[in-house]
Amino acid sequence: MTRETLVNIALALLLLAVPLWAYTADEPFIITLATRAAILALAGVGLNLALGTGGLVSFGHAAFFGVGGYAMGILASHAQGYVPLMEWPFTVEGTKSMPVIWLVAMLSAGLAALGIGALSLRTSGVYFIMITLAFGQMFYYFAISWPAYGGEDGLSIYVRNGFPGLNTLDPIQFFALAYALLMLALFAMGRLARAPFGLALNAARQSTERVETGGIGVYRLRLTAFAVSGVVTGLAGALFADLNRFVSPTMFSWQTSGEIMVFVILGGVGRLFGPVAGAMLFIVLEHMLGGVSEFWHIWLGAILLFVVLFARGGIVGALAGRADG
Amino acid sequence: MTPILLVEQILNGIQSGMTLFLMAAGLTLVFGVMGLINLAHGSLYMIGAFAAAAVAGATGSFALALMAALAASAAAGAVVERVVIRRLYDRDHLDQVLATFALILVFSEGTRWLFGSFPLYLDIPDALSGPVTLPGGIEYPRYRLAIIAIGAAVAASLGLLITRTRLGVRIRAGENDREMIAALGVDISRLYTVVFALGAGLAGLAGALVGAIRSVQVGMGEPVLILAFVVIVIGGIGSIRGALVGALLVGMTDTLGGVLLPPFFGLFMEGSAAASLGSSLASMLIYVLMAGVLVVRPSGLYGGRA
Numbered sequence: 001m002t003r004e005t006l007v008n009i010a011l012a013l014l015l016l017a018v019p020l021w022a023y024t025a026d027e028p029f030i031i032t033l034a035t036r037a038a039i040l041a042l043a044g045v046g047l048n049l050a051l052g053t054g055g056l057v058s059f060g061h062a063a064f065f066g067v068g069g070y071a072m073g074i075l076a077s078h079a080q081g082y083v084p085l086m087e088w089p090f091t092v093e094g095t096k097s098m099p100v101i102w103l104v105a106m107l108s109a110g111l112a113a114l115g116i117g118a119l120s121l122r123t124s125g126v127y128f129i130m131i132t133l134a135f136g137q138m139f140y141y142f143a144i145s146w147p148a149y150g151g152e153d154g155l156s157i158y159v160r161n162g163f164p165g166l167n168t169l170d171p172i173q174f175f176a177l178a179y180a181l182l183m184l185a186l187f188a189m190g191r192l193a194r195a196p197f198g199l200a201l202n203a204a205r206q207s208t209e210r211v212e213t214g215g216i217g218v219y220r221l222r223l224t225a226f227a228v229s230g231v232v233t234g235l236a237g238a239l240f241a242d243l244n245r246f247v248s249p250t251m252f253s254w255q256t257s258g259e260i261m262v263f264v265i266l267g268g269v270g271r272l273f274g275p276v277a278g279a280m281l282f283i284v285l286e287h288m289l290g291g292v293s294e295f296w297h298i299w300l301g302a303i304l305l306f307v308v309l310f311a312r313g314g315i316v317g318a319l320a321g322r323a324d325g
Numbered sequence: 326m327t328p329i330l331l332v333e334q335i336l337n338g339i340q341s342g343m344t345l346f347l348m349a350a351g352l353t354l355v356f357g358v359m360g361l362i363n364l365a366h367g368s369l370y371m372i373g374a375f376a377a378a379a380v381a382g383a384t385g386s387f388a389l390a391l392m393a394a395l396a397a398s399a400a401a402g403a404v405v406e407r408v409v410i411r412r413l414y415d416r417d418h419l420d421q422v423l424a425t426f427a428l429i430l431v432f433s434e435g436t437r438w439l440f441g442s443f444p445l446y447l448d449i450p451d452a453l454s455g456p457v458t459l460p461g462g463i464e465y466p467r468y469r470l471a472i473i474a475i476g477a478a479v480a481a482s483l484g485l486l487i488t489r490t491r492l493g494v495r496i497r498a499g500e501n502d503r504e505m506i507a508a509l510g511v512d513i514s515r516l517y518t519v520v521f522a523l524g525a526g527l528a529g530l531a532g533a534l535v536g537a538i539r540s541v542q543v544g545m546g547e548p549v550l551i552l553a554f555v556v557i558v559i560g561g562i563g564s565i566r567g568a569l570v571g572a573l574l575v576g577m578t579d580t581l582g583g584v585l586l587p588p589f590f591g592l593f594m595e596g597s598a599a600a601s602l603g604s605s606l607a608s609m610l611i612y613v614l615m616a617g618v619l620v621v622r623p624s625g626l627y628g629g630r631a
Contacts, residue, residue, distance in 0.1 A: 135616075261426075
């Protein structure tokens, strides 16, 4: 067992232990914080595939996060208003069932990622960063100016959506769902990274020409990775909206893209559990510094600057030493 | 739509294009010469606006306010370049994006801490307020015409600076081969600070000019920054001429789209649906334009290399 595996196990246990302790100590707010950390980590896990393994610096992942959120908001708002989503050519009703919502969220985020990726991957470097940023903004402005689903004000959901056999309004049960999904995604990503697909993607980041010469189409490889990455971030978006019972255009904003990126970087780029460590640290900082000063973003900025300039491996890098790839 | 209204909107488009150009020029210079992607450019725009509002509030002079905006943002740019930015030239774009994102957080919250969350107001000076009557009986705000004139003057002098002066020669040489001009005895690190401060000063000037039309507040820089990114992506990163053409294109598309699309959809749709669809699409139009340009020319209209 390598040191990184140990660090990973410790991180997974820590994220599980905190809410369990909070449950016995009757501190539902801490459980909600842990749920937020798990969901944001999931969004980061999605981005980490594109950013860490694929080397695709996407500054527009808020688009997929928001699409997931709005998938939940739109379906649930139709269900709570008893208005069918569409009536022609066949009737589609809204739903309050999480599994269905997740599926729709993942599908729509995946399609969005496929479209955005197909155009953006024609470019590289700075152009890629900027074009993904611009696509994110496109969704943002669309959400603001489209009045049917709340426009600038967003959409509220009165009751959290249901999952068969669970009471999702109970914080610890909702945490369990988010945690299980996060672990599932991490497991899948771990497998993916060692599969031929992941190896090729990693190789393409290091030397595109070599992989091309080896007979692998890099464009399709990256597009697939980008779409999968969007799917995972979209699922996180649906969960995040369910946690707050609220969706708004803020989920699409470029600050959201930046924050998802910050989780990945704080934790360690390309490390499997990097986003988990990053999101946990982010939540802790937000909670602690937010209590000390209203202007906690200054300190977040300073810490981020320090990590980028002097501690490039992030938390996982500092704990587990150099990456072996 | 009357022709007069259309001409007014075209002028509005040019005016917004000119302010975008002031922002985009600095971004594209910094990227062209140093290879740096600077998200904190919007913060320099904000610093310019706040410096102008503070000086105008204290002295009542708009000219002094503009000079203060230029000086404050150029100074802030020079300091940031010395302390943080120069460590990023050799890093990959991801590090640059993150470090400058961190700078935005620091600048925005720092300004909020100093000035509070309430917007400040910067008044248009008396000499430039009120409308002018243009040929054809069109009334247009004098101040907006002044912005167009300032933008055009900056574009022209920047063009002269790049093509005709010693500094311009060095900037162009720096874009091509930084080791070579360092070997020829040019103090490259001072050149970088100068270029960065120049871009920062232009951004601050834009912030002060726009601050008199809109309000001066924290976070005012980021929407403009993103538009400026769209501009330089369309124009081709590193090209001043591309920045000018891109800025005018984006300014026009944004302004005219908002005015023309709703009535256009009104031709074959019911009124309120047409208005909402039209305005939603109008807000996305520049991104559609950018995607279109990139599909045809992945490195922008005037971009040589990706």
